[in-house]
Amino acid sequence: MTVMMMNDYEAIIVGAGSIGVPTAMALGEAGVKTLVLDKHASPGQGQNKHAIGGIRATHSDPGKILACLRSLEIFSSWEEKFGDNIEWLKGGYTFPVYRRKEEAALKSILPIQKQFGLNIDFVGPETIREVIPGINPEELIGGTFSPDDGSASPLLSINAFYRHARAAGVQFRFKEEIKQIIVENEKVIGVATDRDQYTAAVVVDAAGPRSRKLCKTAGIDIPVIPDSHEGAITEPVQPFFTTMVVDLRPGPGSKNYYFYQNKHGQILFCITPDPPIVGTDIRETSVFLPQVCSRMVRLLPRLKNLRVRRVWRGLYPMTPDGSPILGWNRDVRGLLHATGMCGQGYMLGPGAGEVVARMVTGKPTADDQVILEGFSPYRNYGKEEALK
Ligand SMILES: Cc1cc2nc3c(=O)[nH]c(=O)nc-3n(C[C@H](O)[C@H](O)[C@H](O)COP(=O)(O)OP(=O)(O)OC[C@H]3O[C@@H](n4cnc5c(N)ncnc54)[C@H](O)[C@@H]3O)c2cc1C
Numbered sequence: 001m002t003v004m005m006m007n008d009y010e011a012i013i014v015g016a017g018s019i020g021v022p023t024a025m026a027l028g029e030a031g032v033k034t035l036v037l038d039k040h041a042s043p044g045q046g047q048n049k050h051a052i053g054g055i056r057a058t059h060s061d062p063g064k065i066l067a068c069l070r071s072l073e074i075f076s077s078w079e080e081k082f083g084d085n086i087e088w089l090k091g092g093y094t095f096p097v098y099r100r101k102e103e104a105a106l107k108s109i110l111p112i113q114k115q116f117g118l119n120i121d122f123v124g125p126e127t128i129r130e131v132i133p134g135i136n137p138e139e140l141i142g143g144t145f146s147p148d149d150g151s152a153s154p155l156l157s158i159n160a161f162y163r164h165a166r167a168a169g170v171q172f173r174f175k176e177e178i179k180q181i182i183v184e185n186e187k188v189i190g191v192a193t194d195r196d197q198y199t200a201a202v203v204v205d206a207a208g209p210r211s212r213k214l215c216k217t218a219g220i221d222i223p224v225i226p227d228s229h230e231g232a233i234t235e236p237v238q239p240f241f242t243t244m245v246v247d248l249r250p251g252p253g254s255k256n257y258y259f260y261q262n263k264h265g266q267i268l269f270c271i272t273p274d275p276p277i278v279g280t281d282i283r284e285t286s287v288f289l290p291q292v293c294s295r296m297v298r299l300l301p302r303l304k305n306l307r308v309r310r311v312w313r314g315l316y317p318m319t320p321d322g323s324p325i326l327g328w329n330r331d332v333r334g335l336l337h338a339t340g341m342c343g344q345g346y347m348l349g350p351g352a353g354e355v356v357a358r359m360v361t362g363k364p365t366a367d368d369q370v371i372l373e374g375f376s377p378y379r380n381y382g383k384e385e386a387l388k
Pocket of ligand 1: 014015016017018019020037038039040044045046047048049050051052053054055176177178179206207208209210211214228229230231270312313314315316317338339340341342343344345346347348
């Protein structure tokens with residue numbers, strides 16, 4: 001196969017999304033000649049723009065904790081280091097608890113969270129009422145509070161990472177769909193798009209919910225199944241809380257829901273449908289708002305007069321156990337999966353991107369080994385992550 005030298009790279013990333021763009025930034029900084037391809041016209045037009053912006057290291061899996069602690073460092077110091085306002089807000093994450101079941105579940109993962117360096121505690125109802133003014137106090141037991149977590153704007157941050165990646169020499173090509181990962185002798189040699197062909201010894205699968213379709217072109221089946229989630233944003237009101245609130249209790253047709261107030265005073269919120277709505281349909285439903293709003297207003301009655309400005313529906317690239325898939329493919333050399341980020345791809349992006357760059361340059365750290373073990377494409381998918 002003849003491919004022009006100018007289309008020759010050391011690494012090609014499929015997808016300019018939550019994972020692809022920060023990965024490109026890390027590869028560019030490591031001096032790797034990198035091309036990013038995306039079918040959309042600009043960065044972040046897949047699922048990144050559907051994220052509401054929550055960033056936490058409060059997980060139960062050591063790999064997720066470590067990757068997100070690094071992400072938190074990057075998000076929280078970005079403006080100071082590089083001058084772009086990405087609307088970072090250090091409000092922490094709060095999981096208020098009203099039932100012994102959630103209390104026991106959250107307390108049982110505290111030891112592992114603390115072991116891996118998280119600043120988190122189970123606090124009493126008074127502290128929860130300070131962090132979430134106006135929260136329903138009836139039968140409130142307490143909850144976990146992790147003050148170093150926060151939020152930022154997915155649109156502003158992906159564009160900041162994009163500019164940074166380009167300044168580090170990474171090339172981006174938009175409006176090109178990858179039709180084929182080209183494999184010869186069980187080894188990646190490049191990709192073919194609807195416009196051109198490009199060669200590289202490494203192809204990073206950062207295609208999110210489309211990963212399964214992409215990898216099938218290389219004869220590989222990976223367990224990434226999209227399911228849909230809706231989000232919404234209200235009109236702005238005077239800021240009165242900064243934390244992300246996560247209510248783990250199930251409700252009719254739903255599991256947990258979560259919300260926070262951004263720097264403009266708008267409340268952003270989501271809910272986890274139960275059972276999951278598997279598929280790629282992203283038309284908004286009439287179920288979401290009544291379902292989530294009744295639960296939110298019961299928890300925090302002062303939200304009741306807020307008007308919702310916009311609703312959207314996007315996809316989680318789900319895996320069977322709720323953990324990401326990050327690792328080299330064993331059957332096709334040079335194919336590196338960085339996908340299956342479920343509901344946490346935005347927060348995992350910068351931390352995971354650096355791990356990918358160190359894998360490509362052959363310099364993984366001891367922490368990376370912990371992350372890679374938990375995120376291995378070849379792990380046993382039988383055990384679910386507690387806070388997925
Ligand atoms: C309502 C909602 C709220 C959410 N809130 C949060 C949150 O608060 N915090 C958080 O961390 N996460 C959140 N998420 C999850 C987050 O949005 C995803 O986990 C994340 O965006 C996935 O990142 P990704 O890079 O894997 O996929 P994407 O961001 O979708 O990027 C993949 C890219 O690959 C491109 N692509 C795929 N296949 C091809 C191909 N063959 N050719 C060319 N291009 C291709 C796509 O166009 C896309 O741009 C939320 C999601 C939803 C739906």
